[in-house]
Amino acid sequence: MDYHQIFISYSSVDADTAMAVCQSIEAAGYPCWIAPRNEQAGLSYGLQITNAIKQANVVVLLFSTSSNKSQHVLNEVGISFDQGKKIIPLMLDSSVMCEDLQYFLSRVHHIKAADNFDAGVKELVSALNQHFSSVSEDTHDKAVANVELSTRLTEILITESSNVSVATRRFSEIIKDIPDWTRQDRILNKAKEIISYSFIGVIGKEFSKIIAISKDNDAGKFDKFCLECRRMAMITLDLAIYALITHLWDAVSSDGVTLDSHDKELARKRLNVLYQLSVHEQAEMLLSLIQVYQKHADKLALPIPELAGIVSTLEPGGDVHKACTVLAQLPEKNVTISDCVAAEDAIATVLKNFNFFMRYHMVSLKWSRYEKTRTDSTKFLHRYIALGLDNKANMDKEKVNLTEDAIATDSVVMYVDNISNANSINLYPLVIDLNTIHRENGAKICFFYQNPVQDNTLEFISLDDFSINPLYNNKIKQKVENLGDLFSSSEDISTYNTDRVLDAFDKLQSCLSGEVYVDFGDL
Numbered sequence: 001m002d003y004h005q006i007f008i009s010y011s012s013v014d015a016d017t018a019m020a021v022c023q024s025i026e027a028a029g030y031p032c033w034i035a036p037r038n039e040q041a042g043l044s045y046g047l048q049i050t051n052a053i054k055q056a057n058v059v060v061l062l063f064s065t066s067s068n069k070s071q072h073v074l075n076e077v078g079i080s081f082d083q084g085k086k087i088i089p090l091m092l093d094s095s096v097m098c099e100d101l102q103y104f105l106s107r108v109h110h111i112k113a114a115d116n117f118d119a120g121v122k123e124l125v126s127a128l129n130q131h132f133s134s135v136s137e138d139t140h141d142k143a144v145a146n147v148e149l150s151t152r153l154t155e156i157l158i159t160e161s162s163n164v165s166v167a168t169r170r171f172s173e174i175i176k177d178i179p180d181w182t183r184q185d186r187i188l189n190k191a192k193e194i195i196s197y198s199f200i201g202v203i204g205k206e207f208s209k210i211i212a213i214s215k216d217n218d219a220g221k222f223d224k225f226c227l228e229c230r231r232m233a234m235i236t237l238d239l240a241i242y243a244l245i246t247h248l249w250d251a252v253s254s255d256g257v258t259l260d261s262h263d264k265e266l267a268r269k270r271l272n273v274l275y276q277l278s279v280h281e282q283a284e285m286l287l288s289l290i291q292v293y294q295k296h297a298d299k300l301a302l303p304i305p306e307l308a309g310i311v312s313t314l315e316p317g318g319d320v321h322k323a324c325t326v327l328a329q330l331p332e333k334n335v336t337i338s339d340c341v342a343a344e345d346a347i348a349t350v351l352k353n354f355n356f357f358m359r360y361h362m363v364s365l366k367w368s369r370y371e372k373t374r375t376d377s378t379k380f381l382h383r384y385i386a387l388g389l390d391n392k393a394n395m396d397k398e399k400v401n402l403t404e405d406a407i408a409t410d411s412v413v414m415y416v417d418n419i420s421n422a423n424s425i426n427l428y429p430l431v432i433d434l435n436t437i438h439r440e441n442g443a444k445i446c447f448f449y450q451n452p453v454q455d456n457t458l459e460f461i462s463l464d465d466f467s468i469n470p471l472y473n474n475k476i477k478q479k480v481e482n483l484g485d486l487f488s489s490s491e492d493i494s495t496y497n498t499d500r501v502l503d504a505f506d507k508l509q510s511c512l513s514g515e516v517y518v519d520f521g522d523l
Contacts, residue, residue, distance in 0.1 A: 006032040007056035009076040011066035031341040064092040150214035160352035200360040201388025206232040222335040229343040237282040242430040247303040267512035280328040287314040306356035323349035362387040364433035429504040473502040
């Protein structure tokens with residue numbers, strides 16, 4: 001369930017003051033539920049208010065002339081009273097409280113803030129500290145350990161993805177008349193499963209990791225949760241970035257697209273990076289790449305057409321831009337509950353804008369075999385790994401496909417309808433399957449991490465455990481005169497495949513940035 005320790009009740013006339021109070025409370029480490037910030041589109045407002053009050057530990061009432069006349073405020077105070085919640089009134093002016101509110105609040109301490117607002121807020125925070133310190137440490141720790149932070153994320157994605165996913169749409173139709181469905185574990189767990197297998201493989205797997213962490217009870221739960229939220233955003237953005245770069249490579253090589261100096265500098269910024277871009281920098285990079293496509297729109301179409309619809313969210317002040325800024329600024333250690341709430345809201349914003357990735361699939365091509373009998377037409381037998389989760393929770397299913405189309409082996413391909421479709425996107429060499437490179441079973445998907453420049457080496461990051469895997473160019477083709485001798489051992493095959501990755505990267509870099517790699521290793 002969502003974990004908001006404080007519910008803030010106020011009149012909309014006092015909205016600016018309410019946000020100021022909210023910020024002060026959250027700065028003290030107590031996450032708040034406040035409208036309209038925490039409202040969710042498509043859900044009943046009354047139901048959301050009731051649930052938020054039920055989940056809160058304390059209700060803070062901002063009392064003023066306006067709230068004194070508000071039926072909504074009276075309803076919220078009444079629900080809080082019935083639920084046995086601690087209610088703390090913060091008196092913004094000296095109005096006489098109406099009799100209905102007096103009925104609920106006559107016996108509670110009122111904090112005065114009419115004459116000195118800052119002092120009143122300071123006293124409020126002190127009262128909250130005193131309240132929570134009075135709760136036994138063991139009880140508080142158990143409450144924190146049982147927080148399942150992924151509930152809000154799940155509910156938002158189910159609501160926001162029914163237009164792109166058949167599975168989420170059907171689920172939404174089934175639960176539309178079930179009140180409070182997120183409180184029913186059986187239904188909530190099914191929703192999480194649906195989201196995990198609906199998203200493209202690498203995102204779906206990361207979502208399942210977030211779900212698993214949210215159910216943990218260990219001391220490092222919150223640190224892990226924020227870290228995985230940041231990683232999930234980075235994977236999502238990088239997937240889009242690498243699709244645009246590899247497709248741009250094809251366009252420049254074959255379709256007559258000419259890049260100007262600005263475009264080349266942008267390619268250099270991503271391909272020659274000596275450090276991992278922050279999630280905030282990734283969002284800016286993605287926006288710049290989309291703008292390159294828009295500039296060459298007469299010859300260059302976006303390989304992921306849906307990206308055109310989220311440009312405004314990537315711009316400064318846009319939802320995704322702000323969410324990525326939040327994720328980039330989260331601490332890595334000593335994470336608070338408030339940080340986790342912010343991380344969950346931020347990753348929910350990113351994923352609901354990138355929910356079109358529910359339409360896409362990914363495969364790792366293991367090998368392709370030419371097949372032809374004397375009379376049959378030519379066929380190609382492809383062995384590949386379907387990446388991600390399916391609705392039976394099986395991961396990375398191995399499959400074969402017989403087709404008339406040849407597909408590049410050792411590649412990771414992203415597609416909507418068919419692997420061999422002209423619109424499929426070959427992500428090699430920026431996304432590779434390390435197990436395929438080394439001719440091992442299963443899949444180990446790695447994203448390009450950085451180009452250290454020296455020794456013709458590239459570093460890739462594994463999405464399984466986020467370990468760094470360096471690839472070295474052994475120049476085996478130059479060392480062996482007889483090509484047949486290359487394949488005398490499995491180690492030679494692995495070395496050859498590794499060299500091909502680095503050779504492909506050099507060609508990609510030369511094509512897009514105009515730079516040719518110079519190896520000083522033998523000097």
